[in-house]
Amino acid sequence: MPDKMGTEGKLSGKELDEKEKVREEIEKLRKEIQYHDWRYYVLNDPIISDAEYDNLLRRLKELEEKYPDLITPDSPTQRVGEKIEGEFPTFPHSIPMLSLDNAFSEEEIYEFEERLKRFIGDEGIVFEYSVEPKVDGVSIEIIYENGVFTKALTRGDGVYGEDVSPNVKTIKSIPLRLLGDNIPEYIEVRGEIFMKRDEFEKLNKELLSQGKKPFANPRNACAGSLKQIDPAETAKRKLDAVFYGNGIIRGVEIKNQKELLENLKNWGFKVVPEWKIVKGIKETIEHINHIYSKHKEFPFESDGVVIKVNDFKLRSILGEKAKSPRWAIAYKFPAEEVTTRLLWVEFQVGRTGTLTPVAILEPVRISGVLVSRATLHNFDEIRRKNIKIGDWVWVKRSGDVIPEVIKSIEDRRKGIEIDIEEPKKCPACGADLYRPEDEVALRCPNMSCPAQLIERVKHLVSRNAFDIEGLGETFIENLVSKGIIKDISDVFYLRKIDLLKFQGVGNILATKIIERINKKKEIPLHRFIFALGIRHVGESVAKMIAKRFKTLDSFLKANYQEIASIYGLGPAVAQSVVSFLKDEKNKMSIKRMLEAGVKVLDYKEEDQQIKKGKLSGKIFVFTGTLKSMTREEAKKLVIENGGKVTDTITSSVSYLVVGDLEGKTTTSKLQKAEKLGIKKITEEEFLKMIKE
Numbered sequence: 026m027p028d029k030m031g032t033e034g035k036l037s038g039k040e041l042d043e044k045e046k047v048r049e050e051i052e053k054l055r056k057e058i059q060y061h062d063w064r065y066y067v068l069n070d071p072i073i074s075d076a077e078y079d080n081l082l083r084r085l086k087e088l089e090e091k092y093p094d095l096i097t098p099d100s101p102t103q104r105v106g107e108k109i110e111g112e113f114p115t116f117p118h119s120i121p122m123l124s125l126d127n128a129f130s131e132e133e134i135y136e137f138e139e140r141l142k143r144f145i146g147d148e149g150i151v152f153e154y155s156v157e158p159k160v161d162g163v164s165i166e167i168i169y170e171n172g173v174f175t176k177a178l179t180r181g182d183g184v185y186g187e188d189v190s191p192n193v194k195t196i197k198s199i200p201l202r203l204l205g206d207n208i209p210e211y212i213e214v215r216g217e218i219f220m221k222r223d224e225f226e227k228l229n230k231e232l233l234s235q236g237k238k239p240f241a242n243p244r245n246a247c248a249g250s251l252k253q254i255d256p257a258e259t260a261k262r263k264l265d266a267v268f269y270g271n272g273i274i275r276g277v278e279i280k281n282q283k284e285l286l287e288n289l290k291n292w293g294f295k296v297v298p299e300w301k302i303v304k305g306i307k308e309t310i311e312h313i314n315h316i317y318s319k320h321k322e323f324p325f326e327s328d329g330v331v332i333k334v335n336d337f338k339l340r341s342i343l344g345e346k347a348k349s350p351r352w353a354i355a356y357k358f359p360a361e362e363v364t365t366r367l368l369w370v371e372f373q374v375g376r377t378g379t380l381t382p383v384a385i386l387e388p389v390r391i392s393g394v395l396v397s398r399a400t401l402h403n404f405d406e407i408r409r410k411n412i413k414i415g416d417w418v419w420v421k422r423s424g425d426v427i428p429e430v431i432k433s434i435e436d437r438r439k440g441i442e443i444d445i446e447e448p449k450k451c452p453a454c455g456a457d458l459y460r461p462e463d464e465v466a467l468r469c470p471n472m473s474c475p476a477q478l479i480e481r482v483k484h485l486v487s488r489n490a491f492d493i494e495g496l497g498e499t500f501i502e503n504l505v506s507k508g509i510i511k512d513i514s515d516v517f518y519l520r521k522i523d524l525l526k527f528q529g530v531g532n533i534l535a536t537k538i539i540e541r542i543n544k545k546k547e548i549p550l551h552r553f554i555f556a557l558g559i560r561h562v563g564e565s566v567a568k569m570i571a572k573r574f575k576t577l578d579s580f581l582k583a584n585y586q587e588i589a590s591i592y593g594l595g596p597a598v599a600q601s602v603v604s605f606l607k608d609e610k611n612k613m614s615i616k617r618m619l620e621a622g623v624k625v626l627d628y629k630e631e632d633q634q635i636k637k638g639k640l641s642g643k644i645f646v647f648t649g650t651l652k653s654m655t656r657e658e659a660k661k662l663v664i665e666n667g668g669k670v671t672d673t674i675t676s677s678v679s680y681l682v683v684g685d686l687e688g689k690t691t692t693s694k695l696q697k698a699e700k701l702g703i704k705k706i707t708e709e710e711f712l713k714m715i716k717e
């Protein structure tokens with residue numbers, strides 16, 4: 026018997042023979058299993074029984090256990106890997122993952138085509154479009170090198186994505202190795218991961234039965250599942266995926282969307298259903314109507330249709346704007362509206378004391394999601410829409426927007442409906458409410474209001490703030506109601522003994538939570554500013570502020586003028602930050618956090634995940650054909666070295682790289698660059714900048 030860990034060098038001739046045979050058998054088993062996975066998960070058309078399948082898998086596992094050195098990462102046994110340590114690492118996308126422009130009417134689709142024609146400069150051109158359902162899931166980009174799954178990135182901020190490979194690998198309909206021949210040397214495929222409707226409902230039922238909060242919609246549930254630190258957890262969630270796009274491709278020539286979708290299918294991917302290549306807008310609209318009539322049967326949520334220019338050459342001519350490609354548009358289905366009864370109105374106190382009336386509804390299904398609460402925005406709205414308790418109302422949900430009560434149906438009143446009273450006192454703490462000048466919302470003025478405190482603590486520990494896991498909503502509510510947390514800074518003074526008071530919390534869990542809190546005490550400045558929960562200061566505003574002040578000390582001394590003059594910010598933010606920082610209670614909270622060991626790290630560009638490289642801070646535009654690489658490869662090089670690439674010449678562009686103009690004497694980019702005095706460089710000079 027060969028020893029398990031033995032190297033081949035120690036094996037005798039006979040053993041080597043045997044190992045070679047095993048290697049062949051393993052390879053054959055993997056191919057078979059992969060084929061049956063594809064039949065089952067992609068085609069929905071298995072040709073062997075579960076028992077037969079299990080036998081194949083068992084045999085493969087057995088052999089791999091005997092020869093662990095023959096295990097490869099793309100083996101079907103390797104779908105569920107080890108727990109992820111720490112955070113998901115981030116990587117740049119070779120080509121940014123952009124958003125799409127929206128169209129809400131037929132007219133806007135015609136306008137889209139008009140823009141294309143004008144851009145190309147040919148009124149008579151007939152465009153071919155690919156018309157596909159828009160999948161409302163979580164976008165993903167997967168890299169395959171020589172046909173083998175190597176990395177999966179989320180969209181992230183479009184430029185950098187999170188590497189969630191271990192979790193994506195657990196999705197059985199995604200090939201770990203591409204099928205068929207004609208395999209590209211390198212490909213980045215793009216698509217959408219989603220949770221099937223029935224899985225979503227199952228998961229929510231389970232969460233509810235455990236006293237946990239259910240997810241609002243399948244997309245949130247899917248995103249949550251993809252961010253699990255234990256791939257085994259993700260595997261349980263039974264996610265699925267469909268594909269429709271590409272980043273860089275090398276080794277196979279693909280000329281248009283039709284070829285892409287056909288190839289993706291042959292390589293073993295599920296592609297978007299009901300796609301069709303059509304000519305002109307009239308046919309486009311016909312096919313939109315077809316997709317609309319089918320969209321409720323799709324296993325994923327779909328809120329519209331994506332219309333894309335079919336031809337890749339035309340696409341590259343049309344290019345991209347800052348946030349979206351010029352060659353595609355998303356047509357959004359009209360928001361679905363339904364009727365139901367309004368049972369009650371609850372007033373919710375937010376993090377900054379604002380009261381929001383929330384309609385409690387007789388549960389009703391809208392676009393596949395069960396809705397039992399909808400916002401009424403503020404009290405003026407209730408009055409304006411003339412809503413009473415007991416009314417029949419119209420409710421709307423569009424995309425990821427919170428459901429909203431549109432209006433009451435007066436003709437269905439029976440005369441027993443009750444007026445909604447404007448509250449005078451805070452429902453959480455009893456303080457007298459007030460309405461700030463120029464505002465429609467009522468507010469609770471009490472800084473120690475438990476409802477506000479709960480929201481502020483939830484915010485403090487949330488993912489993009491201190492990111493403290495294990496302090497869930499109910500836990501926080503309990504800690505506040507028992508008086509253990511009286512101020513946000515108390516999070517950092519929690520003791521094990523405080524946590525042990527709660528049912529279901531044992532020594533191990535309590536120790537773990539305290540450890541997690543301690544581990545997260547070091548925090549970059551922008552996250553800290555965000556964590557404070559200052560009104561009007563979301564993540565991106567916090568980043569802008571951190572960038573301006575660099576250190577906690579100088580931020581704490583910030584004055585109105587300094588903040589208001591940050592590019593992109595205005596008086597509302599400045600006012601809010603300054604009055605927050607002036608408040609004695611807030612000063613004390615910050616002081617106590619620091620005393621408890623919170624360490625706020627100075628702002629660094631890296632915090633923003635912008636790579637420092639030779640090209641950092643430099644913006645490039647390309648024109649003409651490059652000799653040594655494709656445009657996409659050049660873009661990738663720039664990004665990897667910390668630079669940026671854009672398609673339009675503006676005064677902030679640092680260099681225009683001029684390739685072969687193929688007989689032309691100038692291009693529009695070149696002309697514009699000359700006008701603005703942008704530096705022009707050759708391909709050689711560009712390469713030298715990187716090598717230096």
Ligand code: AMP
Pocket residue numbers: 122123124125126157158159160161163164165216217269270297331355
């Ligand atoms: P949005 O983020 O709403 O601007 O929509 C753009 C996103 O829609 C893209 O980044 C994709 O992730 C997603 N998407 C869903 N289905 C498709 C599709 N068939 N083609 C292209 N993008 C799609």
Ligand code: ZN
Pocket residue numbers: 374451452453454455456469470471474475476477
């Ligand atoms: Zn209150």
